[in-house]
Amino acid sequence: MTDLGPVAWPPVPTRTERLVLRESEARDRAAFIELSALPEVRTYLGGPRPRDELERAVPALPGRRPGLFVVDLDGAMIGVISLDRRGAERPGHVRPDAGEVELSYVFLPEAWGRGYAAEACAAVLGWFADAIPGEPVVLCTQTANVPSMRLAAKLGFIEVERFEEWGAEQWFGMWSPVAVSG
Numbered sequence: 001m002t003d004l005g006p007v008a009w010p011p012v013p014t015r016t017e018r019l020v021l022r023e024s025e026a027r028d029r030a031a032f033i034e035l036s037a038l039p040e041v042r043t044y045l046g047g048p049r050p051r052d053e054l055e056r057a058v059p060a061l062p063g064r065r066p067g068l069f070v071v072d073l074d075g076a077m078i079g080v081i082s083l084d085r086r087g088a089e090r091p092g093h094v095r096p097d098a099g100e101v102e103l104s105y106v107f108l109p110e111a112w113g114r115g116y117a118a119e120a121c122a123a124v125l126g127w128f129a130d131a132i133p134g135e136p137v138v139l140c141t142q143t144a145n146v147p148s149m150r151l152a153a154k155l156g157f158i159e160v161e162r163f164e165e166w167g168a169e170q171w172f173g174m175w176s177p178v179a180v181s182g
Contacts, residue, residue: 007131009066016123019116020072021081024063028070031077032062035106044145045106046166071107071120078116079107081124083137091163092140092172100138101128103175105151112147118154125155129177136176143169 010023024032033054035041042048063070063080071079081103088098103124107117125137139157141148149171157173164170 007066011127011131014069014123014127016119018073019120019123021069021120021123021127022072024061024068024070024077026061028077029058029060029062031108032080033058034108035080038109040109041106044142044148044168069120069124071111071116073111073116077108078111079105079120081105081120083124083128086138086140091165092138092161092170094136094138094160094174100136100174101132103137103139117151121151121155125175125177134177136174138172138174140165140170140172143171 013020013022015021033051036049036054036058037051039048067083069081070077071081082105083101083103085099086093086102094100103121105117105121111117128135128137138160139152139155141152143149143162152171152173155175157175159171159173161172162169163172
């Protein structure tokens, strides 16, 4: 994320019941490569990238930027959650000036189906609601990505619209800290 406004970065690691959300470290490099190379992870994200290309491209300290949280389980990275400003040129917005904060997530297959994504995303949304009170968060996923659709609903995202992008129907939703906490 290039602009989180007045938010200091990196935040203190956030602990949930089972996870730690933290800034990336050099030991996470192999997991970052896996997230981009595994076909099952990249099914709804444009497909996998060649591992040899990733080995050359991924820096020694990957993902070190504001808005990116490594999801850590027992000392190992199992996924990544990011908050990024959604580009004005993309479809799907809830504010006339665009630039909403968009939640994205990707997890290694061994972490699927255990509730880690819901636990970690809820913690990131809570952190964000405290950091920038009242600002909505958006999420976009392919309608074909049923697990991601279920997660969006579980997190409290409300459908705003559907549209075609990248050759597939996209679901676009919004989460508001006011609606969730009120």
